[in-house]
Amino acid sequence: MSNSPLIQTIDLHKTYETGTVATPALRGVVLELREKEFTAVAGPSGSGKSTLLHLLGGLDRPTSGEILLEGRPMSTLSKDALARLRMTSIGFVFQAYNLIPVLTVLENTAFVLELQGVARAERIERARRILSELGIDQYADQFPQRISGGEQQRVAVARAVVSEPSIVLADEPTANLDTVTSLELIDLMRRLNRDKGATFLFATHDGRLLDRVNRLVTLVDGRIASDEVRDSA
Amino acid sequence: MKAAIRHLIRNRRRSLLTLLAVLCPVYILVIMFGFASATMNDMFDTVTRVDTGHLQIRHVETRASGSATPLIQDPAPILAALAGTEGIEWSTVRLDLPALASAGDRSRTVLIQGVVPEEIDPISSMRSRIVEGAYITSDSPGVIVGKEFAALLQLEVGDEFVLLGAHPEIGVVALRVPVVGIVDVPIAELGRSVVQAPLALVRELARSPSAATSVVVRVAGVTGTWDTDTIDAVAQNLRAALPSDYEVLDWRDLVPQVEVYMRLLNPAIAIVAAVFFALGALVVLNTVYLSVMERTKELGLILSLGASRGHVVRMILTEAALLAAVGAAGGAVAGVALILLVEALGGIPLSGDFQLFAKAMGMSPALHLRVAALQTLLAASAMAAVALLAAWYPARRASHLEPVEAMRYVE
Numbered sequence: 001m002s003n004s005p006l007i008q009t010i011d012l013h014k015t016y017e018t019g020t021v022a023t024p025a026l027r028g029v030v031l032e033l034r035e036k037e038f039t040a041v042a043g044p045s046g047s048g049k050s051t052l053l054h055l056l057g058g059l060d061r062p063t064s065g066e067i068l069l070e071g072r073p074m075s076t077l078s079k080d081a082l083a084r085l086r087m088t089s090i091g092f093v094f095q096a097y098n099l100i101p102v103l104t105v106l107e108n109t110a111f112v113l114e115l116q117g118v119a120r121a122e123r124i125e126r127a128r129r130i131l132s133e134l135g136i137d138q139y140a141d142q143f144p145q146r147i148s149g150g151e152q153q154r155v156a157v158a159r160a161v162v163s164e165p166s167i168v169l170a171d172e173p174t175a176n177l178d179t180v181t182s183l184e185l186i187d188l189m190r191r192l193n194r195d196k197g198a199t200f201l202f203a204t205h206d207g208r209l210l211d212r213v214n215r216l217v218t219l220v221d222g223r224i225a226s227d228e229v230r231d232s233a
Numbered sequence: 234m235k236a237a238i239r240h241l242i243r244n245r246r247r248s249l250l251t252l253l254a255v256l257c258p259v260y261i262l263v264i265m266f267g268f269a270s271a272t273m274n275d276m277f278d279t280v281t282r283v284d285t286g287h288l289q290i291r292h293v294e295t296r297a298s299g300s301a302t303p304l305i306q307d308p309a310p311i312l313a314a315l316a317g318t319e320g321i322e323w324s325t326v327r328l329d330l331p332a333l334a335s336a337g338d339r340s341r342t343v344l345i346q347g348v349v350p351e352e353i354d355p356i357s358s359m360r361s362r363i364v365e366g367a368y369i370t371s372d373s374p375g376v377i378v379g380k381e382f383a384a385l386l387q388l389e390v391g392d393e394f395v396l397l398g399a400h401p402e403i404g405v406v407a408l409r410v411p412v413v414g415i416v417d418v419p420i421a422e423l424g425r426s427v428v429q430a431p432l433a434l435v436r437e438l439a440r441s442p443s444a445a446t447s448v449v450v451r452v453a454g455v456t457g458t459w460d461t462d463t464i465d466a467v468a469q470n471l472r473a474a475l476p477s478d479y480e481v482l483d484w485r486d487l488v489p490q491v492e493v494y495m496r497l498l499n500p501a502i503a504i505v506a507a508v509f510f511a512l513g514a515l516v517v518l519n520t521v522y523l524s525v526m527e528r529t530k531e532l533g534l535i536l537s538l539g540a541s542r543g544h545v546v547r548m549i550l551t552e553a554a555l556l557a558a559v560g561a562a563g564g565a566v567a568g569v570a571l572i573l574l575v576e577a578l579g580g581i582p583l584s585g586d587f588q589l590f591a592k593a594m595g596m597s598p599a600l601h602l603r604v605a606a607l608q609t610l611l612a613a614s615a616m617a618a619v620a621l622l623a624a625w626y627p628a629r630r631a632s633h634l635e636p637v638e639a640m641r642y643v644e
Binding site: 054057059060079080083084085086087088092094097098099100103107111112115 | 530534536537538540542637
């Protein structure tokens with residue numbers, strides 16, 4: 001594991017304002033993530049897990065504080081530059097509605113590569129390879145609605161890693177899955193982390209998944225309550 | 234493109250509605266333009282064949298001629314100029330005299346057309362419009378009259394009536410003439426007021442063996458109103474070739490009411506087109522906007538993955554462009570198909586007041602349609618462009634969605 005932080009947050013605050021009501025979601029988060037880490041952000045509902053992932057992924061902007069991705073501040077980036085950053089450096093797996101319904105599994109997997117302007121033949125080849133590595137290549141020509149929720153999340157993971165981003169952010173990826181499928185998905189992500197060196201940060205409130213991670217950050221009320229490095233399986 | 238097609242198929246009903254919003258205006262406009270084009274051509278053809286020709290050369294009006302067409306004592310200089318001008322298909326000398334026609338106690342003001350029947354035959358439809366009796370010949374002393382005229386003066390073939398010529402340059406001359414034929418001309422007003430006679434007979438009335446009032450000219454290569462430039466060019470050459478005491482009038486100068494009608498028709502269609510385009514645009518805007526709303530989560534996902542705003546705009550506009558192109562092409566094809574079908578069946582017969590109106594306007598008694606290629610292309614392209622423009626607003630709105638909020642969107 002490299003010693004230079006891949007992502008660094010400096011006194012990160014995020015407050016949502018609805019009319020006159022201000023709801024703080026993050027209150028001074030200081031965090032460093034390194035390459036090839038497999039980190040879980042745990043905490044109860046409303047603790048700020050999703051907000052943290054959205055900020056790290058450039059989907060939202062902090063109220064104050066800074067995020068450095070590979071040493072470069074994200075706060076100075078324009079909307080379009082943030083979009084480019086998401087396309088090139090960050091892979092996403094969401095809780096639900098991960099796949100574009102009118103694209104096949106193969107096309108969904110290759111979608112980010114298409115956005116990057118990768119030639120058709122190459123993106124198809126890379127998408128097929130990752131689907132094969134994840135054992136879901138038999139669904140390549142299926143549309144998302146024809147496969148199960150667990151398989152859909154596997155496809156989402158395939159899409160997140162196919163472009164070899166700096167980090168994959170997964171927001172409660174197992175929230176809609178049963179226990180067995182959840183564990184299978186986490187194991188899949190862990191395998192990609194070990195075999196390919198992909199860096200993962202995922203949010204979860206499911207305690208059963210936490211013995212798979214090698215770092216556990218716990219958020220409570222928008223603050224880091226604990227940050228624990230583990231010898232995971 | 235593949236994704237756009239799948240999106241359209243996925244939302245079949247909405248896609249069909251958008252398609253129809255583009256197709257229907259184009260379809261209706263193609264038919265309207267087809268009607269306008271056929272009508273204008275019909276009127277042009279009738280007026281130039283029966284009455285005016287494409288051009289007429291006349292003597293410049295003098296005080297002596299008053300309100301009547303001035304006399305040309307000898308048309309030889311005109312005929313010489315015509316012989317030296319390119320683009321003339323045909324020409325003939327005509328002597329039109331105002332006269333009072335009387336039969337018994339009935340009378341009516343008419344215009345006697347003195348023509349060389351054998352010369353006007355190839356381009357005139359008069360012979361084919363004879364409904365009773367026969368057409369005139371150069372050596373016959375008789376005249377043909379319009380059906381309406383015959384009815385007014387209660388004349389039948391073989392009857393005689395008196396023509397009282399009253400040209401200011403000639404004075405009053407009376408002549409008794411027999412009716413040799415009755416003609417059904419397509420313009421009712423003409424039918425009431427025109428008497429056609431051999432040129433020699435009318436020259437008798439004018440007391441001059443070589444008098445004329447005009448030389449009627451048809452220009453080569455003119456097939457419809459769209460060839461007015463050709464007519465204008467020949468008119469220009471003739472003006473240069475003729476002595477200054479002659480003027481060259483075109484059919485628009487001679488029957489200005491027909492041109493006014495033609496000029497009014499296109500702006501009227503343009504107003505109708507604007508209304509159709511606006512309605513079509515509203516439907517397209519509405520359906521594309523609804524589509525964007527329904528796909529907010531999907532668009533949020535796409536933006537989250539790093540798609541640029543331009544990518545989202547292109548995505549939405551590709552779908553709109555597909556519908557616009559298919560709708561516009563479909564409307565044009567359907568419109569042209571209907572026109573061809575109607576024409577294959579000989580047009581739509583008119584009846585009652587419509588037939589009378591058509592006759593008054595110099596149109597045939599059946600409703601004809603003609604494929605107006607340029608207008609068809611314009612209507613289809615304009616509607617497609619309007620539809621695309623209407624899709625621009627929802628597309629732009631989609632591209633400005635905030636990814637996180639969009640993904641949380643609850644339908």
